[in-house]
Amino acid sequence: xxxxxxxxxxxxxxxxxxxxxxxxxxISLKIFGDFFMYPEEGIEKLESALAGKMLLEKExxxxxxxxxxxxxxxxxxxxxxxxxxxxxxxxxGALNG
Amino acid sequence: MVDFRFILDDYKPAVQNMAxxxxxxxxxxxxxxxxIRFYGWKPSAISIGYFQSLEEEVDLEKCEDLNVxxxxxxxxxxxxxxxxxxxxxxxxxxxxxxxxxxIIDSYQKICGALVKGFGEIGLDAKFMPVNDIIVNGKKISGxxxxxxxxxxxxHGTILLEVDVDKMFSLLKVPSEKLRGKLIEDVKQRVTSxxxxxxxxxxxxxxxxxxxxxxxxxxxxxxxxxKFSQKELDLAKKISKEKFANHEWxxxx
Numbered sequence: 498x499x500x501x502x503x504x505x506x507x508x509x510x511x512x513x514x515x516x517x518x519x520x521x522x523x524i525s526l527k528i529f530g531d532f533f534m535y536p537e538e539g540i541e542k543l544e545s546a547l548a549g550k551m552l553l554e555k556e557x558x559x560x561x562x563x564x565x566x567x568x569x570x571x572x573x574x575x576x577x578x579x580x581x582x583x584x585x586x587x588x589x590g591a592l593n594g
Numbered sequence: 595m596v597d598f599r600f601i602l603d604d605y606k607p608a609v610q611n612m613a614x615x616x617x618x619x620x621x622x623x624x625x626x627x628x629x630i631r632f633y634g635w636k637p638s639a640i641s642i643g644y645f646q647s648l649e650e651e652v653d654l655e656k657c658e659d660l661n662v663x664x665x666x667x668x669x670x671x672x673x674x675x676x677x678x679x680x681x682x683x684x685x686x687x688x689x690x691x692x693x694x695x696x697i698i699d700s701y702q703k704i705c706g707a708l709v710k711g712f713g714e715i716g717l718d719a720k721f722m723p724v725n726d727i728i729v730n731g732k733k734i735s736g737x738x739x740x741x742x743x744x745x746x747x748x749h750g751t752i753l754l755e756v757d758v759d760k761m762f763s764l765l766k767v768p769s770e771k772l773r774g775k776l777i778e779d780v781k782q783r784v785t786s787x788x789x790x791x792x793x794x795x796x797x798x799x800x801x802x803x804x805x806x807x808x809x810x811x812x813x814x815x816x817x818x819x820k821f822s823q824k825e826l827d828l829a830k831k832i833s834k835e836k837f838a839n840h841e842w843x844x845x846x
Contacts, residue, residue, distance in 0.1 A: 503768050511672075513650070529647045529846060531672030533724065535697065535741060537644045571697060573670075573724045 500591025504583040506532075510574030516587035521552050526584065532575035539570040552588050557581035596692070598808070599629045600816035602801060605636035608663035608676070612641070613833035615683045616668060617825045619740075619747040624824070628686035630808055630816060632801045635676040639663035640764055643671040643738065647846050656764050666843050669738035669749065671725060673765060678755035678786075680800045682708075688744045692812065701725055701739060703811070704748045708735055711752075711807025715800075717790050725750075732785035752804065753786040754795055 502514045510532040517524040525548050534540055546564035550556055561577040564570070606614070611633055618629050642651050644667060651673045652664050662675075684704050686692040693700040705721045712719035712729065719729045727735035737750030758781045767773045787795045805816050821829070836842045 513647070527846070528645070529650065530645050531643050531670070532645060533670035533738070534645065537668070537670065537740065540645060573698070 498591045500587040500589070502583050502586035502590055504579070504586055506574065506576060506579030506582075509576060509579055512575060512580060512583045514580075514583045514587040516584060516591070518552060518588060518591070523547055523550050523552060523584075526587075528580065528583075530575070533573040534575065535571045539565075539568050542568045543570065547584070552585060554581050554585060557584055596812065596814045597627050597817050598812065598814045599625065599627050599819035600805065601629065601631040601819055601821065603631050603633035605634040607637065608635060608639035608641060608665035609833045609837035610829065611635060611639075611681070612665050612667060612837045613829040614821065614825070615685075615747060615749055616832050616836075617829035618683070618685045618821070619742065619745050621822070621825055621828060622685050622687055622745040624822075627817075628684065628690065628692050628814075629819075631683045632804065633681050633683075634679070634797055635663070635681070637661050637663050638675070638677045639665060640673055640675055641665050641667050642673045643667060643669065644740075645670055645846065646673060648843055651766060653764055653766050660764065662764055664843070665837050666845060667738065667749075669740045669747070671736065671738040674736060674751055675757075675761035675764060676751065677757060677760070678753070680752045680754065680797055680804065681749060682752070682804065683747065683749035685745065685747050688741065688746060693746055697739065697741070698723060700746060701737065701748070704739075705735075705737055705750075707808040707811035708737075708750070708752065708804065709807070710810045711804035714803040714806050715787065715791065715795075717787070729785060729790050733783055734785050734787065734790065752800065753784070754797065754800060755788050756784055756786040758784065 500516045505511050512530040515527045543564045550560045558577045558581045561580050640652050693703045702721050709719045717729050719727050722728050725737045726733050735752045739748040762777050
């Protein structure tokens with residue numbers, strides 16, 4: 498299934514997610530928004546790291562933090578919890594039509 | 595007292611502007627001093643942040659109708675309508691010690707130059723982390739930084755005038771139902787030099803004030819300079835291969 502979301506992270510920036518998933522599992526996703534990430538190319542690494550992950554808040558937050566640390570990324574206006582929320586909202590959006 | 599190369603540039607198309615900023619950044623190691631460039635946009639243009647979707651943010655047909663350029667930046671942040679404004683770019687190497695190593699602190703330092711520049715005009719400006727400068731509670735300047743291979747590039751915009759209605763006619767909104775409310779919100783949150791001063795201000799005058807701001811903040815002498823031939827050649831190449839290329843524009 499496919500779902501989209503737009504989420505303003507409290508005290509952060511706007512993040513938009515396009516999610517492709519099956520059941521509880523992410524097939525792939527794209528992350529957009531007006532946040533900052535260094536280095537910028539890290540966004541693709543983060544997106545790939547989330548493919549195959551379960552759509553559960555704890556697991557997503559961990560996967561995002563792990564990918565951030567593994568690739569030495571720095572976020573501004575974007576947080577693991579904020580991004581996980583946006584991803585889950587994209588799933589809810591798809592399920593609730 | 596340190597010397598900075600100061601390039602008082604003119605109005606250029608979006609792809610050239612972004613290519614020149616990147617060329618100066620890529621060749622920064624060949625310069626002995628940091629570079630500050632002031633410039634404008636002709637035609638007017640929308641720039642979007644590195645992580646934004648061009649199609650989702652910008653009404654491309656409307657841009658064509660109104661002769662407004664569009665370009666994807668190499669820096670993060672949001673969509674900006676570059677119309678009546680002064681844009682600056684600042685480039686230095688990380689190990690020059692000119693700006694703090696920590697990204698958030700370096701935003702504050704470089705924005706500090708603008709805050710002092712606003713002070714020169716009599717406006718009480720404040721840095722608002724991560725990347726804004728506000729006057730009387732409203733945003734008057736947006737800034738974006740990137741770092742590559744040990745080089746810092748920060749560019750940003752200082753609004754001379756602001757036309758929120760025109761800006762929104764070029765941007766897409768998540769929901770047409772909310773368009774009116776969004777426009778009202780932005781009108782409440784954004785201001786310009788002319789609005790705050792309640793008088794006219796030119797690009798040239800604002801450039802003088804901002805130049806002073808940089809000189810004060812960095813205890814630097816801004817020495818008038820030009821692009822090197824190598825920078826111009828590289829900018830031409832980057833402009834063609836990257837910023838004017840659909841693959842880059844529609845990258846996300």
